[in-house]
Amino acid sequence: MKINSFFQKASIFFSLFLLLNIFSTELNAQIERVEPPFWWADMETSEIEILFYGKNIAEYSVSTQEEVVINGVVKTENPNYLFVTIETKNLQPQTLHFNFSKKKRVKFTQEYELKKRKENSALREGFSSADVMYLLMPDRFANGNPNNDSVKGLADKLNREAEGGRHGGDIQGIIDHLDYIKDLGATAIWSTPLLEDNEKTHSYHTYAQSDVYKIDPRYGSNEDYQRLAEEMHQRDMKLIMDYVTNHWGAEHWMIKDLPTYDWIHQFPGYANSNYRMETQYDPNASAIDAKYCEKGWFVKSMPDLNQSNPLVVQYLIQNAIWWIEFADLDGFRVDTYSYNDKEGISKWTKAIMDEYPNFNIVGEVWLHNQAQISYWQKDSKIGALQNYNTYLPSVMDFTLHDAMGNIFKEKAGWGSGMQKAYGNFVNDFLYPNPQNLLVFLENHDTGRFNEIYDQDFNSYQLGLTLIATTRGIPQLYYGSEIGMRGDKGKGDGAIRQDFPGGWIGDEQNAFTVSGRTELQENFHSFTKKLLSFRKNSKAIHEGKLTHYLPENNVYVYFRELADDKVMVILNNNEEEQNLDLNRFQENLNGISSGKEVLSGKQLQLKEKLSIAGKTPMVIQL
Template identity: 60%
Template sequence: MKNQHFFVIFIIASFYFSLSYSQVEKIEPPFWWSNMHHQELQLMCYGKDISKYDVEIDGVTITETTKTENPNYIFITINTKDITSSNIVIDFKNQGKVVTSREYEFKDRKANSKYRKGFDSSDVIYLLMPDRFSDGNSKKHSRSDIAEKEDRTNPAGRHGGDIQGIINHLDYIKDLGATALWSTPLLEDNEPEYSYHTYAQSDLYNIDPRYGSNEEYKKLAQELHKLDMKLIMDYITNHWGSKHWMIKDLPTKDWIHQWPEGFKRSNYRMTTQFDNHASQIDAKGCMNGWFDVSMPDINQNNPLVLQYIIQNAIWWIEYADLDGLRVDTYSYNDKEAIAQWTKAIMEEYPNFNIVGEVWMHDQAQIAYWQKDSKVGAIGNFNSHLPSVMDFTLYNTVTTMFNENDDVWDKGMIRAYNNFANDFLYPDINNILIFAGNHDTNRINEVYQSNIDKYKMIMTLILTTRGIPQIYYGDEIGMLGNRDKSGDGDIRRDFPGGWEEDEQNAFLPSSVKKGRTNSQEAFHTFTKKVLNWRKQSQAIHRGKLLQYIPFHNVYVYFRYTEEKSVMVIINNNKNDQTIDVSRFTEGVKTFTKGLDILTGTTIDTTKDFQVSSQTSMILELQ
């Protein structure tokens, strides 16, 4: 009898021991919404040894339960068609008895959320790095388990910029004339060093506490919307960080791309994605190789992984009320899987916009990745990706303004030739154009602070087809050379973003310790063109008519049926005469042009001069 009592006590103790150490630690997504377009929802449940349990949800149809080789995971797929905003109860059972339960919330979806309007060619995007822009909350608390602390003396370290700092200076960005904000990633990155760029993420559902909180990110979107501005999230599908909690306890071995030697760096040869002659080993080396040692390569071919990142992106769009996504290293993903990811998001939000980073140097190769590409169609591939980044124009911009002479294949002919290849793109107005970003040498470094060249560059970027993006600090002439001084040099702190800064470039030169005269000159020009651009339908929606450059002078028109803008960029060292008779097709019956840069009116019925290395933007009247 004594042994029987001991056995009963042992069984009860074992039950409570298993109860204590088999609880559900995480369910992701942490909550969801009713009335979504996609009705199947995959819940990732995590906890020690929870795969021993069966799962039931009263009144909800479970379409699939997946248990992996790791006993700490259960993936539950449910049908949400008839679920209204409410809390459902997920029961985890052992031999028919409930061991533990978790409530799961479905929220009301925002009215017309499905039809949100994404960024487009009427916008100008302001790109910033939050760690380097402004510290708005110096008293914020980092969790004790966050590895890297702030150190402004280290160019590659955390400097303390945060979401509140961005919010504090939205009026500055608005006043400049930008209409959308792209911040490099804000999700948690818990690498022990070089974590400030936040591209090695350790938690896909939480903002890094050094930047703030999820609620503060939502507030950022709200404050932007109050100013009639848009928020674009930098999203990463290709890789996670080595410190991500799931990487430390993989659901399946093939959740990431594994290599016998452990770490294998990508060969970065994205041409293998469409090269008919590419070897399999080279293609695998690009797509399955890791982007860096701290960035394990995610296997989107695993259906659990693919559904996880689809839902995560949708969750952030819905939760934070986003207006767009910029997808990092888009063309390194498995192309069929990333196409499914993109298609799923665009089905949920048909008026949304997503731009993919396709860092290639040939228009056909970039155009391959845009939705409904004629190039991709040759191989029966459609990425469903609305927008791509125009890296060939970037290459052109960083070269041609140092080529002042009238040469057959140099100077402004490079711009003409770049746009001559626009026939490759299915949607030329939905292409992101830029003169620099967080991965390139500063444009004012390239041209050694030459404001005349800056003005010509920005005239082109802000008036040609596509969606312009400017990089924070370029508008005040900031410098930086990654080739000589590393990435930290092109990602310097914006002056005035920290209380201890001696100078505040957020303020005009008329204010004590405000912008210097040199900074003011860059800022004034940028502000003038950006704010004019806001109301120019010819620039937003117009067609492009370009003329072959003569004497290193490039002339083009942006026009609709009612409006026309004539742009002249004289990259010659000498003044040049514009022969109006050559441009009759563009000038049409307009007789005057208001130069928005100088405020002067030009008679377009007779020849006129353009000063050396200057530009003109003429609103034809």
């Protein structure tokens, strides 16, 4: 009897062991990913749609142990996905428990955390015309942690000799040089994307993302990104995330196991975009041209997301909000904004701005006509002609950038030289909010300004003064402040060079005064002086712009806010010019003196004023 009892107990124990093992195996097999990985209890948005991913997970029914309302469960043609929408209104911070059942028996449980939201998170202030935005490419800026230069499991390894290789710059490198950026006069940083990109080559630009809830380990961790924001906020600086709504990388885990066939645009399979963004609003466009613009892939390694699919747009909305909350962000720059499905990207933008009414988002709308660019800004009268509103607060002033490429090479003419600058601002009536335009000399996709002008310091002074003192939000590309060159015709690597001094062993350290050449220091000291003045000038931040028709290639304009007045003069001639100040009395209004900010000189402003050739003046009246 004792022997039988022993075997009975052993059999029961073994059966329990098998059941537990099966249970454990089933649990591990079923839940491979949960996205968003967690949420917050007191969001303005009252719902959250949680993606559960695992082998054949759609075979299970879902319930919660808590009193939580499940508003919907979506199963797709791929049984590895479940999209579960819950009501979060009035829920307190807690850990929820989702039960996954078969035949009314719970097979496994998944925890899900609702965190406490940061106080006043919804009221965060985005970037504005009071800011100067510093654009950097993290892989090419500074290497603060050489230990993460190459990472197991990610294909593209360190190769600093290759223009398209990974050079090792990272989040720690940015943190290490925040004081440099702040001292320069910049108040915000726009970093090109930092999320994981597991392409085999050219992954350093990080626009072909393979996991949109994870910082690329070669840049650091999610916690490093949080720390970057914290360090910046301690310095009264703002962090802007480069967000990609239009496409992911071919290595993205969801692309390899699509939730739905129409999660991406298929023809079937791949077809390239024709890049003709005009077809998005052209009333005469053929259907096939419009289709290939918006639905065509940007490049073959970047599958095009279908924002007309409600699951896709909701996923993107939640991912964007998750990063704002998690990393305490101050803004987005949205890549290839005008390539998205118009209605889908409008819904995405509105959802974010509803959650954060003081936030700011600038969209890349790379067009060459003010009417077409203005179509994409919030409350556009041109968009309204087609009953369309993007809700996008800011767009990029590409027409000004286009003009910048030759303004300072040209003589006076009806439509040349400084007349091109004047002509750009003439069309500000097209924009609902010209003060919320991003103005720039260059960025990571364009030719370097100092290459176009052969590192001519005078042209740089004129160009930077214009974007720093006109309406809008000025953006500076890393390295411009030391005269960095780069020929776009030689490939993207040429315009995305390493910042000298960002790597141990660099022969030169241009982050320091002693490490800069005389020419580099000229560029740097001018940039710092101008941006430092701008930082405290309310007239430049918010003031009315009044400009005068250029005469003899000299452009004069004023920025005014109550009694705060600034006069800007740009002499685009090689020769000295004498201005008749009587012409500007509607703004001078009897003012007879002022301080020229760049030279520090006190000026008498009576009847005549001389200005040296190829020189800017910024006069605090």
